[in-house]
Amino acid sequence: MLISNEKYDVIIIGAGSIGLMTAYHFLKMGGKSVIVLEKGYLGCGSTGRCGGGIREQWGSPENIILAKKSIDIWEKLPKELEDDLEFHQGGYLILAFSEEEAETLKQNVHLQHKFGINSKILTPEEAKEIVPILNTSGIVLATYNKRDAKASPFRTLFALKKKIEEMGGKVLTHTEVIGFKVKGKEVKEVITTRGSLKANLVVNATGAWSKIIGKMLGENLPVEPYRHEIMVTERLSHLFDPMVISFSKGIYFQQMPRGEIIGGIGNPEEKPGFFIQPTSWFPYHFAKTLIEIAPALRHVRMLRHWTGYYEVTPDAKPIIDYSEVINNVIHATGFSGHGFMVSPMVGKIVAEMLLGKSPSIDIEPYSIRRFREGRIVRETGVVG
Amino acid sequence: MKIVCRCYDITEEEIIETIKKYNITSLEELKRILNVGMGECQGRTCIPIIISIMSRILGKSPDDIEVPKPRPPAFTVRLGDFIGDEDAHK
Ligand SMILES: Cc1cc2nc3c(=O)[nH]c(=O)nc-3n(C[C@H](O)[C@H](O)[C@H](O)COP(=O)(O)OP(=O)(O)OC[C@H]3O[C@@H](n4cnc5c(N)ncnc54)[C@H](O)[C@@H]3O)c2cc1C
Ligand code: FES
Numbered sequence: 001m002l003i004s005n006e007k008y009d010v011i012i013i014g015a016g017s018i019g020l021m022t023a024y025h026f027l028k029m030g031g032k033s034v035i036v037l038e039k040g041y042l043g044c045g046s047t048g049r050c051g052g053g054i055r056e057q058w059g060s061p062e063n064i065i066l067a068k069k070s071i072d073i074w075e076k077l078p079k080e081l082e083d084d085l086e087f088h089q090g091g092y093l094i095l096a097f098s099e100e101e102a103e104t105l106k107q108n109v110h111l112q113h114k115f116g117i118n119s120k121i122l123t124p125e126e127a128k129e130i131v132p133i134l135n136t137s138g139i140v141l142a143t144y145n146k147r148d149a150k151a152s153p154f155r156t157l158f159a160l161k162k163k164i165e166e167m168g169g170k171v172l173t174h175t176e177v178i179g180f181k182v183k184g185k186e187v188k189e190v191i192t193t194r195g196s197l198k199a200n201l202v203v204n205a206t207g208a209w210s211k212i213i214g215k216m217l218g219e220n221l222p223v224e225p226y227r228h229e230i231m232v233t234e235r236l237s238h239l240f241d242p243m244v245i246s247f248s249k250g251i252y253f254q255q256m257p258r259g260e261i262i263g264g265i266g267n268p269e270e271k272p273g274f275f276i277q278p279t280s281w282f283p284y285h286f287a288k289t290l291i292e293i294a295p296a297l298r299h300v301r302m303l304r305h306w307t308g309y310y311e312v313t314p315d316a317k318p319i320i321d322y323s324e325v326i327n328n329v330i331h332a333t334g335f336s337g338h339g340f341m342v343s344p345m346v347g348k349i350v351a352e353m354l355l356g357k358s359p360s361i362d363i364e365p366y367s368i369r370r371f372r373e374g375r376i377v378r379e380t381g382v383v384g
Numbered sequence: 385m386k387i388v389c390r391c392y393d394i395t396e397e398e399i400i401e402t403i404k405k406y407n408i409t410s411l412e413e414l415k416r417i418l419n420v421g422m423g424e425c426q427g428r429t430c431i432p433i434i435i436s437i438m439s440r441i442l443g444k445s446p447d448d449i450e451v452p453k454p455r456p457p458a459f460t461v462r463l464g465d466f467i468g469d470e471d472a473h474k
Contacts (some may be wrong), residue, residue: 041450154417290463302457302462304426
């Protein structure tokens with residue numbers, strides 16, 4: 001099917017959580033013509049490979065604000081989309097294994113309280129009451145926030161696509177953007193593998209691939225793909241509710257509604273690049289660390305293990321900004337391993353920008369300029 | 385009612401309903417929404433049946449259905465076995 005000569009107000013590149021949330025909010029706020037272009041099948045990017053964790057326990061105002069406002073939206077989203085997103089607020093339990101780490105987590109909680117988040121500091125024993133399979137030895141303290149949650153990334157993508165189509169928008173899969181026709185400082189046409197489309201405004205929501213789109217526009221976006229590995233076990237009866245994470249060990253794991261455990265661990269040696277193959281490093285290190293934290297899980301069988309990309313910026317904070325070289329392009333990328341959870345609020349902000357409204361939160365902290373000007377403070381609360 | 389995926393108790397009716405509800409065109413998509421093909425048997429039991437259902441519903445030849453990539457490990461492995469913890473078998 002060729003698609004030449006169609007014209008849209010807005011063309012969004014990338015049908016991950018960011019692209020689809022943007023299209024949804026754009027239509028919800030009264031926007032009319034929007035199409036989302038996706039090079040593969042729905043969910044083939046990072047969103048379809050991610051852990052589905054949603055938390056507001058962050059270590060910087062930038063991430064706390066996005067996450068908190070996103071949870072406000074997540075709470076209403078299943079009803080708005082009229083679909084089961086497997087959204088469940090079972091909390092996040094964050095473990096500290098040294099005095100230094102405990103201090104950082106305490107400071108984070110202090111900061112979170114300033115933004116109205118009800119996170120709590122727990123003793124190892126209190127943490128074990130919430131996650132009975134926890135081995136408390138070595139744990140100094142934990143922090144917990146009941147409002148943190150999880151949702152199914154795939155169900156979210158499909159529910160969004162269905163709603164977008166019902167509202168008159170389009171989502172076109174298997175259509176790759178391969179270039180742009182630029183005149184002056186404006187994109188006039190988006191060139192795809194199925195023909196070109198005319199657009200007034202373009203959104204780059206291509207996550208780990210956004211640097212490639214940047215390059216096509218003559219812009220250098222500091223977003224690098226880093227492979228991350230994740231696995232799922234067989235199903236078990238219900239053992240625990242929250243997502244359990246440790247920043248120092250780089251591990252996270254949670255039990256899904258059907259009973260399987262999903263978890264991952266970051267490899268500190270990982271280099272940037274598109275390496276999609278699973279490694280043998282992962283199952284060993286994941287199993288070892290998981291069994292240290294929850295020894296009973298040694299008996300559980302791993303079913304599958306796969307990889308995806310974190311789309312990482314130098315400070316692990318996102319880019320939500322107008323292009324610096326092309327007037328009618330907006331970049332929403334660089335979510336550094338937590339783009340799914342903040343996608344509702346990011347989609348809302350980008351939709352506001354597309355409709356010429358002033359964004360409902362200050363987007364200055366998410367500027368591209370900050371990297372050039374060296375104003376970067378690294379987020380401490382990244383896992384994996 | 386006909387069970388197609390025994391690992392996840394998914395029926396033929398559920399598969400057809402989901403394909404229609406979300407306009408699903410590939411097995412990669414279907415498996416992530418229903419978990420079909422992702423159970424203990426790694427889809428060895430149900431994937432061939434699902435391909436034939438999809439080809440019937442979508443009016444495509446079975447060869448044109450995008451088939452999921454096999455994921456390691458090829459057979460399920462106890463987590464304890466990855467770190468060679470012997471006593472765990474007890
Ligand atoms: C193992 C793992 C676990 C994770 N766990 C979590 C978690 O628990 N919680 C959380 O919030 N986040 C998590 N993340 C991060 C999260 O997945 C990402 O931050 C988020 O999905 C980014 O969404 P996106 O829409 O920007 O990108 P994507 O979902 O990658 O979407 C971008 C899309 O653009 C498409 N595309 C690229 N180039 C082109 C082109 N030229 N033309 C057309 N389309 C194109 C891609 O195919 C892709 O589908 C995890 C990531 C991984 C890898
Ligand atoms: S029968 Fe479907 S995965 Fe085993």
